[in-house]
Amino acid sequence: MTEHIVVVGAGYAGLAAAKLAAKWTDSRVTLVNARDRFVERVRLHQLVTGQSLRDLPLADLVKGTGVDLVVDQVTAIDPDARKLQLTDRMLTYDRLIYAVGSHASLDGVPGAAEHAHAVSTLEDAEKLAAALKNTRTVAVTGGGLTGIETAAELAESRPDLDVLLVTDGGFGQALSAKGARHLRKTFDRLGIRVRDHAKVGEVRADGLVLDNGERIAADTVVWTAGFRVPDLAARAGFAVDDHGRMVVDETLTSISHPDVTGIGDAAAIKRPDGLELRMACATGLPTTQQAVRGLAKRLHGEEPDPIGFRYIQQCxxxxxxxxxxxxxxxxxxxxxxxxxxxxxxxxxxxxCRGTIVFERHPTIPAG
Structure with missing residues (x-):
């Protein structure tokens, strides 16, 4: 009997996984996603400055691949019955690929959920773009790649804005000395102010309050300091880590449910040497290829290989x-x-363009 593989989530990892599963296995494949469009998440900081993104209907991206697309929200998973609860119906599976992604974490600091904007989803970016129309001063919190890219994009596209980056770590601390110097030089050129080693204690409608009580005025606060995953896996009873990510083995198979594969940001992926991979397309795409190839081997009665991954660069x-x-x-x-x-x-x-080429042709090398 032909097995039914269901993929939950059509982000960078999920869309690729569905197409690879349809190509590399004899299974029937269904892709479930809450929206009918693919979102270029790596470009959302461009969207907030008024730049247009490509319209990428999922139906076009899966056309001719054998993947059945279901546009609906998965509200619950019953792993014992192997069923997904959608908005108004149930969907059964034999194998599940869990690829629900991540979103901004706004719960850790008082006032962030009420007063800060994020750039982790299309809705977040659209709301921020609207807010920026009546903004003169922007405080971007978080000194990671998302915060750096967002601050630079805002300052370049909107020279009328007063942009401030606030981070609790050292500015550019993850970079080499040469990289950090160029980052500082670029921020100086763009007129971006930086406050590093500054921990935010509260977000208010008129700006930030640091842990030491200092107030920083801002018309708009952009929150990029951390990401979290949906609680779907935790509520379903899958083994998850302290952040709610599905715990997987070295083949990206759930350690609690061997019929489930976890990929992308929503899975706690570790290399065989124990190094945990960071959330990024750079990690998600190649490990997705390896995970689905391993699933295909398992369906053919073979033992899957452990994932292999090495970092090369940060862009x-x-x-x-x-x-x-x-x-x-x-x-x-x-x-x-x-x-x-x-x-x-x-x-x-x-x-960035290559990620879409990969989504159209996910068998090409991804890393």
Whole structure:
């Protein structure tokens, strides 16, 4: 009997997984997603400045692949009965690929959920874009890649804005000395103020309050300090870590439910040497390929191989005309080598375009 594989979530990992499962197995494949469009999450910081993103209907992206698309919300999973609860019906599966992604974490600091904006979903970005129409001062919280890219994009596209980046760590601390110098130089050129080693204690309608009581005025607060995953796996009784991510083994199979594969941001993925992979397309796409190939082997009675992954680089956009390519060691620690300026911006643009090429043809090498 033909098995039924259901993929929950059509982000970068989920869409690729569905198409690969349809190609590499003899199973019937269904892809379930709450919206009918693919969202280029890596470009949402561009959307908030008024730039247009490509319209990418999921129906077009799966056309001719053998994947059945269901546009609906998964509200619950019953792993014992192997059923998904959708809005008004049930969907059964033999194998489940869990790829629900992540979103901004706004619960850790008082007032963030009420007063801050995020850039982790299309809805977040659209709300932020609307808020920026009546904004003069923007405080971007979080010194990771999302915060850096968002602050730079805002400052370049909207020179009328007063942009401030607030981070509780050191500014550019994950970069090499050369990378950190270029980052600082670029932020100075764009007029972005930086407050590092500054921990936010509260978000208010008129700005931020730091742990030391200092107030920072801002018309709009953008929150990029951390991400969280939906609680779908935890509520279903799957083994999850302290952050709610599905705990998977070295083949990306759930350690509590061997008929379930966890991929992308919603899975706690570790290399065989124990290094936990960060949330990123750079990790999600190649490990998705390996996970689905392992599932195909298992369906054919073979033993799947453990995933293999090594870091190569971090690609950071600093507006449309500048960028930073930070080369890294296999454990993601920075090398001194960097590429900067327009060459880096062009390279990052090719990477972003390449993600869509990959979604259309997910068998091409992803890393």
């Amino acid at each position: 950071i956009s600093l507006g449309r005309r500048d960028g930073l390519i930070q080369f890294v060691n296999t454990d993601d620690s920075p090398k001194e080598r960097v590429v900067t300026g327009r060459a880096a911006a062009f390279y990052k643009e090719l990477v």
